[in-house]
Amino acid sequence: MINVFHIRIGDFGLEANAIESLTGILPGPVHERLEKISNPANRYRSALGDILTRFAIQSVTGLNAGKLAVDYGPNGKPFLGSHPEIHYNISHSGEYVVCAVADVNLGIDVERIRDVNFRVAERYFSKAELTDLMALEGDKRRDYFFTLWTIKESYLKALGRGLTKSLSSFTVIRDEKGFSLSGEHSAAGYSVFSCSLPGSYMMSLCYNGIEQEINLKELSLFEIVRLFSGAENH
Numbered sequence: 395m396i397n398v399f400h401i402r403i404g405d406f407g408l409e410a411n412a413i414e415s416l417t418g419i420l421p422g423p424v425h426e427r428l429e430k431i432s433n434p435a436n437r438y439r440s441a442l443g444d445i446l447t448r449f450a451i452q453s454v455t456g457l458n459a460g461k462l463a464v465d466y467g468p469n470g471k472p473f474l475g476s477h478p479e480i481h482y483n484i485s486h487s488g489e490y491v492v493c494a495v496a497d498v499n500l501g502i503d504v505e506r507i508r509d510v511n512f513r514v515a516e517r518y519f520s521k522a523e524l525t526d527l528m529a530l531e532g533d534k535r536r537d538y539f540f541t542l543w544t545i546k547e548s549y550l551k552a553l554g555r556g557l558t559k560s561l562s563s564f565t566v567i568r569d570e571k572g573f574s575l576s577g578e579h580s581a582a583g584y585s586v587f588s589c590s591l592p593g594s595y596m597m598s599l600c601y602n603g604i605e606q607e608i609n610l611k612e613l614s615l616f617e618i619v620r621l622f623s624g625a626e627n628h
């Protein structure tokens with residue numbers, strides 16, 4: 395089973411204070427990383443991503459995740475060197491912070507659905523994806539753009555490659571069973587899940603191996619604060 399946790403930020407100003415108090419329980423290197431993010435909203439989303447991930451790992455595995463050290467791959471993908479059996483990935487956009495945890499490699503992406511210039515698709519999408527996209531009109535085309543975008547990005551994030559890899563080197567295929575990837579050897583080994591989130595957001599997940607059940611859970615900041623306050627006392 396793949397566990398996907400998402401949290402919707404309410405009031406940035408008020409909640410930032412709650413997050414500031416929670417970061418006190420996180421390891422020193424996390425503080426150092428967060429301090430380098432000068433934009434307060436980005437710093438808040440990033441801190442919440444770290445805290446949400448610890449919450450997710452603790453709920454799924456029972457590990458006390460508050461003090462776990464995070465390591466980084468060559469292109470910045472975070473992972474737990476001390477627990478290589480636990481795979482996770484984080485994404486944030488606008489009001490959402492999302493995190494997926496599983497026992498297989500994965501990547502996740504969330505994006506706010508907004509007006510786009512479809513020239514971007516000509517630049518980044520494969521020929522087949524562009525044909526599928528342009529066959530749609532209006533809101534359907536805009537929404538499908540973000541479906542494709544988030545799926546492609548989540549695959550890149552699963553590989554941990556970021557933009558060091560060409561986005562048109564693989565293709566998202568949609569059929570009656572859902573989505574799959576083709577075009578290169580590793581893509582075929584990944585399964586895809588995609589859904590919209592309230593407030594006009596799209597979220598997609600690519601994970602290694604055959605299709606698994608996706609357990610989607612929405613959390614509130616209150617639940618996270620409660621778990622970590624409890625964890626501190628153990």
Ligand SMILES: CC(C)(COP(=O)(O)OP(=O)(O)OC[C@H]1O[C@@H](n2cnc3c(N)ncnc32)[C@H](O)[C@@H]1OP(=O)(O)O)[C@@H](O)C(=O)NCCC(=O)NCCS
Pocket residue numbers: 439440441443469470471472483484485486487501502503504518542543544546547550551552553554555556557561
């Ligand atoms: C990290 C990257 C892969 C995604 O960045 P993004 O979409 O801006 O950000 P997201 O919110 O989805 O993900 C950020 C999180 O992913 C994780 N991350 C960082 N580097 C990563 C990597 N190489 N692989 C996987 N995950 C990574 C981190 O947890 C990061 O959180 P942090 O910023 O709080 O530390 C980045 O390389 C990037 O620039 N993406 C390209 C965007 C683009 O043009 N996409 C076109 C899609 S069609």
